[in-house]
Amino acid sequence: MKTDITEQAKRIIDLRRFQAENDAINNKIEALKDEKFKKLYQTYMTRVIECAKNNKELSADDSKLKIQYLEQLKKLGIPYIEPDYYCKKCGDTGFVDGKYCSCLTKEINKILKKDSGFDFLESFTDVDFEIFKNKEYMQKLYEKMKKWCHSDYKKTLIYIAGDTGVGKTHLIKCMANELINLNHIVRFTTSFSMHQDFMKSYSTKDLDEKNNLLNKYLNVEILFIDDLGTEIGKYRDITLNYLYQVLNERKINRLPTVITSNLTLDDLRDYYDERISSRIIDKSTAINVFLSGEDLRLKDIKNK
Numbered sequence: 001m002k003t004d005i006t007e008q009a010k011r012i013i014d015l016r017r018f019q020a021e022n023d024a025i026n027n028k029i030e031a032l033k034d035e036k037f038k039k040l041y042q043t044y045m046t047r048v049i050e051c052a053k054n055n056k057e058l059s060a061d062d063s064k065l066k067i068q069y070l071e072q073l074k075k076l077g078i079p080y081i082e083p084d085y086y087c088k089k090c091g092d093t094g095f096v097d098g099k100y101c102s103c104l105t106k107e108i109n110k111i112l113k114k115d116s117g118f119d120f121l122e123s124f125t126d127v128d129f130e131i132f133k134n135k136e137y138m139q140k141l142y143e144k145m146k147k148w149c150h151s152d153y154k155k156t157l158i159y160i161a162g163d164t165g166v167g168k169t170h171l172i173k174c175m176a177n178e179l180i181n182l183n184h185i186v187r188f189t190t191s192f193s194m195h196q197d198f199m200k201s202y203s204t205k206d207l208d209e210k211n212n213l214l215n216k217y218l219n220v221e222i223l224f225i226d227d228l229g230t231e232i233g234k235y236r237d238i239t240l241n242y243l244y245q246v247l248n249e250r251k252i253n254r255l256p257t258v259i260t261s262n263l264t265l266d267d268l269r270d271y272y273d274e275r276i277s278s279r280i281i282d283k284s285t286a287i288n289v290f291l292s293g294e295d296l297r298l299k300d301i302k303n304k
Contacts, residue, residue: 017092162291
């Protein structure tokens, strides 16, 4: 994942913290203009400092002081004098116990979704199975994929093949949405967009740019690649080498990858070299699914 995306998300969290703390300071300045509040608050804070120095707990009388100054604050129409952080878990720092807080993960995923061009994802709960000709099969498949989203990912690669318009992209949008709701960091890309990044990485002389273009596919927690097989053009060898590197590194590091394609497994063997097809077909680490049926997009047009 590109470092600048993480930094963008951190800046959003930092701005929230700054705003919360700045609002609290301004509220306190305003509240301290009231002599009754000022006396109660300063008396309470003096007791807090004394107890801290002497390693003692606050008394019942001290607690009453706090209640009194909060009541006076309410009368003044001032909501708070302590920061009201957007995220109560991390206090708008973005981290809990040295790990990404869910609020930071959420902001990263927002940026990644916008970067992918797939701002709108789907939900497993909203799927209308009546649109599918093979309704029962699709229900079981969706249940299986949802279960995988909640698993420990012993199968690190899912390959979903099928003709155009049978619902492959819809399914992985549901999966991506489910994983994001579970606070995983997800990158959603098309095969064509990924190919463009491969070509840029190959062409650029800037080492940082070269690494960033590739690392966003190598290092993201869960990678979705839509429409594999539409990317190969004039520079086939370059694409194959980069694609192999992505799939192989992610397999070694046990990072889940979900792929859709119009290519059957037999087509896959013919279209790509052994290095790539073997990574996708390997039953010990991969789940292969083939969808059949009529083009749902054409069906939708006919029904309008």
